[in-house]
Amino acid sequence: MDKWQELTVTVNREAEEAASNILIESGSQGVAIDDSADYLGSIGKYGELFPEVEQVEMVRITAYYPETADMAIVTAQVNKRLAELADFGLQTGDVQLSIQELAEEDWADNWKQYFEPARITHDLTIVPSWTDYEPDPGEKIIKLDPGMAFGTGTHPTTKMSLFALEQVLRGGERVIDVGTGSGVLSIASSLLGAKAIYAYDLDDVAVRVARENIELNPGMDNVQVAAGDLLRGVETEADVIVANILADILVDLTEDAYRLLKDEGYLIMSGIISEKWELVKEAAEAAGFVLETHMVQGEWNTCVFKKTNNLAGVIGG
Numbered sequence: 001m002d003k004w005q006e007l008t009v010t011v012n013r014e015a016e017e018a019a020s021n022i023l024i025e026s027g028s029q030g031v032a033i034d035d036s037a038d039y040l041g042s043i044g045k046y047g048e049l050f051p052e053v054e055q056v057e058m059v060r061i062t063a064y065y066p067e068t069a070d071m072a073i074v075t076a077q078v079n080k081r082l083a084e085l086a087d088f089g090l091q092t093g094d095v096q097l098s099i100q101e102l103a104e105e106d107w108a109d110n111w112k113q114y115f116e117p118a119r120i121t122h123d124l125t126i127v128p129s130w131t132d133y134e135p136d137p138g139e140k141i142i143k144l145d146p147g148m149a150f151g152t153g154t155h156p157t158t159k160m161s162l163f164a165l166e167q168v169l170r171g172g173e174r175v176i177d178v179g180t181g182s183g184v185l186s187i188a189s190s191l192l193g194a195k196a197i198y199a200y201d202l203d204d205v206a207v208r209v210a211r212e213n214i215e216l217n218p219g220m221d222n223v224q225v226a227a228g229d230l231l232r233g234v235e236t237e238a239d240v241i242v243a244n245i246l247a248d249i250l251v252d253l254t255e256d257a258y259r260l261l262k263d264e265g266y267l268i269m270s271g272i273i274s275e276k277w278e279l280v281k282e283a284a285e286a287a288g289f290v291l292e293t294h295m296v297q298g299e300w301n302t303c304v305f306k307k308t309n310n311l312a313g314v315i316g317g
Contacts, residue, residue, distance in 0.1 A: 003067040004029075006100050007074065012093035013059050014273060014299055015085050017155050018246070019092070020061055021181075022081045025205060026074050028063035035059040058093055071099055088246050089276055120159055121166050124188055129216050140191040143216040144182060160295045160302035161244045161270040162188050167293065168266045168304060169193055173239035176200070176260065178230055178253060183210030185242050186223045198236055200228030231256035242268040247276030251283035258287040261307045266292070270302040277301045 007028070011019045013035065020031050065074060075097055085092050117127045119139075127133045129145040165185065169175075171193030177186045180199035189197045201207050207227050214220045228234065230253045231241075241257045243250060250269050257267045267289055272280050274296075281291065281303070289305035296302075 003101055005065045005067060005069060005071055006062055007065060007071065007078070008060055008062045008098045008100075009078065009082070010058050010060050010094075010096040011082065012057055012091045015082070015090045015092045016059050016061065017157065017271070018085055018088070018090055019082060021203075022078055023061060023063035024209075025203065026063075026077050026081075027069055028065055030064050032062045033059060034062070067101070075099070088248050089273060090246075120162050123166060124162055124191065126184070140188075141217075142184060142187050142191065144184060144213050145216065156297040156300040157244050157270045157272075157302065158184060160297060160300070161185055161242060161268060163295065164268040164270070164293065164302055164304050165189055165192055165240070165242060168240055168268070171195075174198075174237065176231070176234065176236065176238045176241045178228075178241065178243035179206075179245040179249075180210045180225065181206050181244070183213040183223075183225065185244065186210065186225070187214060187217050187220065189240070189242070190217075190220055190223055194240070195222060197223045198234075198238075199223060199225045200230075200234070201225075202227065202229050231260060234260060236260065237262055238265060240266045240268065242270075244270040247272045247280050250280050254283045254287040254289070258289060258307060263307060263309075265307045267305040267307070268302070269305070270300070272301040272303070274299050274301060 007023070009019055009023065016033060016035070020033065023031050065071065079097065082092055082095050117125055117131060117133050119125045123138065123140045124142060125135065125139055126142045126144055129143050133141065135141050165188055169189065169192040173194045175189045175194045175197045177189065177197060177199040180186055180201045183199060186197045186199040199210055201210065204227060207225055210225045214223050214225065238260055239262055241261060243253060250272065261267060267284065269280060284305045289307060290311060291303060292306045293304035294301065
């Protein structure tokens, strides 16, 4: 294959993750995200400052399709699904789409330039699969292939989910990862000492991608990935359940999460825009959970709820 087709979508940062998923599901072989916020106050590995970049609310997502793809059909499908994001309360802004053709070697260079190793938490670093990286003592490496999936794992919702997992996992737990996407949270759970991880996603593409990313990381035999609709039909008890998906979908899993979690177990939910935070909080509390931790980055919220009768140490307890 000598040529690729490049579709660039400009959307509000709030819709970045959902728009990336839409592009992947429409047949894209990879996405690259150009976000001005990535340069805000950043210093490079060797102390160099990134260039001054104007801070704007819109991000540019570039998706790559084989030359055989019918871009008229793809564009119509993407436009339709982007318009539907408003139904989930996501702001897309003035959406713009553009298409160009490029040679295969240009495609490889274009999307790889966006992804470098990123230290996410004290212990966890996300590393592109093609990168030679020497970790520091105690540093845990998550290898991902961003060309196959849903970004690099550095979106605020994923970052905060990783912080939450680092907060609650002590070793030996059973974890359920709902809407696993790239599989990054399942890989992290294993690295943080979880004994068994069960990852589910409704999308067959995500199931395949998660399995491929898990295979990139050694010692992941304790991670199982399968197709699943939230927690419906799941009977496995868990110590921790983590879900990084849209808020309107999160409210539908709180009761099943309470059913499946052991006493003193944790429910981590992320992907919640500010306008939907109270909706998710009320649903979790109605199911019987108490709020232990609430994290905020920009418009995004992540929360750790606990199934407990002991209110000492929880917010409001």
